[in-house]
Amino acid sequence: MSVYAAVRENDSDQLVEQHLGLVKRIACHLLGRLPSNVLLDDLVQSGTIGLLEAARHYDASQGASFETYAGIRIRGAMLDEVRRNDWTPRSVHRNARRVSAAIRAVEGSTGREAQAREIAAALEVGLDEYHAMARDSVSSRLFSLNDLTEEDGSFEDMLPGNDPGPAEEFDQEAFRRELAVAIGGLPKREQMVMSLYYEQELNLREIGAVLGVTESRVCQLHGQALARIRARLANWTDDDDM
DSSP states (O other): OOHHHHHHHHHHHHHHHHTHHHHHHHHHHHHTTSOTTSOHHHHHHHHHHHHHHHHHHOOGGGSOOHHHHHHHHHHHHHHHHHHHTOOOOHHHHHHHHHHHHHHHHHHHHHSSOOOHHHHHHHHTSOHHHHHHHHHHHHHHTTTHHHHHHOTTOOGGGGSTTOOOOHHHHHHHHHHHHHHHHHHHTSOHHHHHHHIIIIISOOOHHHHHHHHTSOHHHHHHHHHHHHHHHHHHTTTTOOGGGO
């Protein structure tokens, strides 16, 4: 091992040791937004791997502080771990597609926001069953908007040689514009839920306290908002991923 390599390894070890607390903080924050069967220890373990990778690849000349860079990689590693261990039954994914298709059909025929009873009727299910489908769809796409709208971008974007080409950048920008329009067109209460969840990063219980409704009701609104957005972005979504 060269002297330079030895120095780099020592620096990496110090960065990891100094930022282990960051892993725990991010894990605890994410845990409040995940189903109860996701364990803190699993998040910490995957996040630590992300921290190790960050320490190995960090380049101060790129302009980001190590904590910012490491935070993106730690969080990304945790989300990747949750995705790999998807707890959602295929029936939930199918129902999420059905709900979005029903919303698209109702809004296409009426020219206005689809109401819950109209969506249930299009699905040929009772209102309670539709609400249950909306709640379940939140868990099936827990990170859908987080993944698409991260202000800092994917941690892979910060690595050398991973800059998107002009065509990809154009597509991403076009998608973001349409996503913003879709969110802006949501009913006011659904907009509020999305803002509190994705921008303010409150959990469902905290959002319920703000809105004066139950956690279950917040989950319904959240699921319905995601389904409505999916319906309005049908040209950008891939049903096989849902």
